[in-house]
Amino acid sequence: MKQVTLERMTRERRGWSLARQLLVLQVIIVGFLVVAGAALAYLDVADRTEDSTRDEVVAVALTIADSPAVVDAVEATDPSAILQPFTNRVLHDTGIDFVTIMDPTGKRYTHPDPARIGEKFLGHIDQALAGRVFTETYTGTLGPSIRAVVPIRDDERVVGLVSVGITLDAIAGQVRDRLLGLVLVALATLAVGMTCIYLVSRRLARQTHGLGAAELNRRLEYHEAILHTVREGLLLVDQAGRVTLCNDGARELLDLGDDVEGRALTELGLPSEMVASMAANRTTRDEIHLTERRVLVVTCSPVRSGNHAHGTVVTLRDHTDLQALTGELDSVRGFAESLRSQAHEAANRLHTVVSLVELGRYGEAVEFATAELALAQQLTDRVVDAVSEPVLAALLLGKAAEANERGAELVITPETEIDDAVLGGTLAPRDVVTILGNLIDNALDAALEGGNAPKVFVTARAEAGELLLRVEDTGKGLSAGEVAFDRGWSTKADGRGLGLALVRQAVRRGGGTIEVSHGERGAVFTARLPTALVKS
Structure with a gap:
């Protein structure tokens, strides 16, 4: 217990380990990316919903305006008696919030609230009177809405106007319905990302032994200093027989150049008996080998992690003078x-x-x-x-x-x-x-x-x-x-x-x-x- 407590106190003094720092950093990055992606997706859904709403109200308005029955009803003695039941059916079948048919002066023939029939239309109609189709966002009797205003023509003459609209509350409801799926996807992505980050952090913590970046850097510097100052030669040979590390002592003892690392042992011009003793997964201790100028004591030890072999560590000592x-x-x-x-x-x-x-x-x-x-x-x-x-x-x-x-x-x-x-x-x-x-x-x-x-x-x-x-x-x-x-x-x-x-x-x-x-x-x-x- 005392040893565990001492190790914990030592780590606290050292600060956060490299694995923990990377974990926090990755959590922040992934969290930011997920939130930013969700926000962009929400804005994109809102824009697409608004665009689709404008297209829908224009299409419904043009359909109504082009109907011969509507044209005849507008010119009838009592347009409301004919058009109000018609617009109610349209509202029921299409899910549109309102359809208002009016005369060229803006007087309503129809309205979702019958009490509003005969009143002045709240909105702009100038472009429609000029024969153009336009859309706008305007606050009317039902609240803010996206509406399209379309002229009703009898030949070339504008005999009435049609306004079709969907309230912003209804649009927001559509966005909320889509937002639920978006939130679920974002949460699932965040959960998967956090799980992967945690697993990577655990693996990194095991490989770095819980050390911080500064301590890892110091240990690497010490490793390099020790590796290249010891007189004994040190070689690391992988499973394929290639040199992955060679210190200055080994280069001097074996008369090798600076381009040793990455080359096969058989390419270094060493005696065949020495190359054979350095074979992978072979253990030798204090074998005497001769090069052109030296007598060397060679010791080889395989490097293993569990049942997996990583290569061989070869140490060389100069035995010439002895x-x-x-x-x-x-x-x-x-x-x-x-x-x-x-x-x-x-x-x-x-x-x-x-x-x-x-x-x-x-x-x-x-x-x-x-x-x-x-x-x-x-x-x-x-x-x-x-x-x-x-x-x-x-x-x-x-x-x-x-x-x-x-x-x-x-x-x-x-x-x-x-x-x-x-x-x-x-x-x-x-x-x-x-x-x-x-x-x-x-x-x-x-x-x-x-x-x-x-x-x-x-x-x-x-x-x-x-x-x-x-x-x-x-x-x-x-x-x-x-x-x-x-x-x-x-x-x-x-x-x-x-x-x-x-x-x-x-x-x-x-x-x-x-x-x-x-x-x-x-x-x-x-x-x-x-x-x-x-x-x-």
């Missing part, structure tokens, strides 16, 4: 694991040397120690001599130790040669580490699955204006139709592969190319990066 840091952390972990393994191996060898010394076999102890040092130093010297760039040298030494621990051999080919001036500048060393590190990891997995004597051959050198990175393994190679660089491809067939997709992204970001082929021993991955983009 993915790079994760790769570097994995490399550091690999180095640490290699150091741990080497420390463990060195401890074992040291115990062996100590044991030989304790046994007094000094020569064999020296021979064993120097042999192990020579093997380790040989690999280190080979890597350092060929690769003077410290980051790549450390990577290769770490991967060599990892390969040795896993029972494989990492072979640095004789043509490998990179000095420390090659890396830096536009292409960061960590991108080269991403490319070479993931290729070696993938090659190690493939070589270990391939069978006996697993080996990985690594070539890295600068030639012909480009940096060449080649990794070959002794595995089974790729099957026909396999697309190794697609997100989700993995030699382990678990559908979670991301390394080679990151390799392709890093190569494209550096303006290079990468290809895969079948060598003499297994799969061969070759990446080429222009040295114009890898200069200090």
Whole structure:
């Protein structure tokens, strides 16, 4: 109860809601239109009734004036005795209020009130005496009336006059009879209009949540401000797969232009896997997708109202830097694991040397120690001599130790040669580490699955204006139709592969190319990066 009261007080402070304002405004407009229409219709009915009344009295008057019996009666000795019964029948049959037949001087021969016979006609007769038919509104013995005055001719001579009229009270009665139907129609129209307005207002109130126009405007401004200032990308996709809303963050993350809204997802040049994940009515959470330059975390949620689906809300988060840091952390972990393994191996060898010394076999102890040092130093010297760039040298030494621990051999080919001036500048060393590190990891997995004597051959050198990175393994190679660089491809067939997709992204970001082929021993991955983009 307190919550309801608080909401009511809040709404009262806010003023009328938009729905209520529109309701009142529409009621006023519809009410005004109905009243104005009814008034105009009433005036039109009154005008039409008056016009029809004039036509009626003229027609009756002309009919009487043209009757030969009337002409003969006017010239008879006692016109009233003949004409009064005649006019009474006319009044009874036509509904006319009065028919007055008179001589040219205006003396009445007939009248609805017999006591008025012989008196002077109240009205104008000059135009009728001149042979013209005219109508007028005049107040006579029966009150105001619309009357027609018509001459009675015997050949060309005017021998009498006929005046036929209907009182204004009778006309008003006709208008009132028509007005009742008009009022009923107006009330029905008003009722239907008010009902429709009420239903529309209820629907509008539900859709606007009872908010006023000012508050709706503020919320829209806040919505626009928040939408275009958040760093995360936001897309609204309708049921047909068309973008209905795209904020600035989404345009930046997806490298889109300003003409995104209204276009289909398939027209935006996005990766097919990302487009498929944004399909209508599909829910996805924190999926990793790669574009040409970024690693994005995509979350999709359908928008529903009851059982009706309206589309999909897509949120995008930039995972590029985090993915790079994760790769570097994995490399550091690999180095640490290699150091741990080497420390463990060195401890074992040291115990062996100590044991030989304790046994007094000094020569064999020296021979064993120097042999192990020579093997380790040989690999280190080979890597350092060929690769003077410290980051790549450390990577290769770490991967060599990892390969040795896993029972494989990492072979640095004789043509490998990179000095420390090659890396830096536009292409960061960590991108080269991403490319070479993931290729070696993938090659190690493939070589270990391939069978006996697993080996990985690594070539890295600068030639012909480009940096060449080649990794070959002794595995089974790729099957026909396999697309190794697609997100989700993995030699382990678990559908979670991301390394080679990151390799392709890093190569494209550096303006290079990468290809895969079948060598003499297994799969061969070759990446080429222009040295114009890898200069200090």
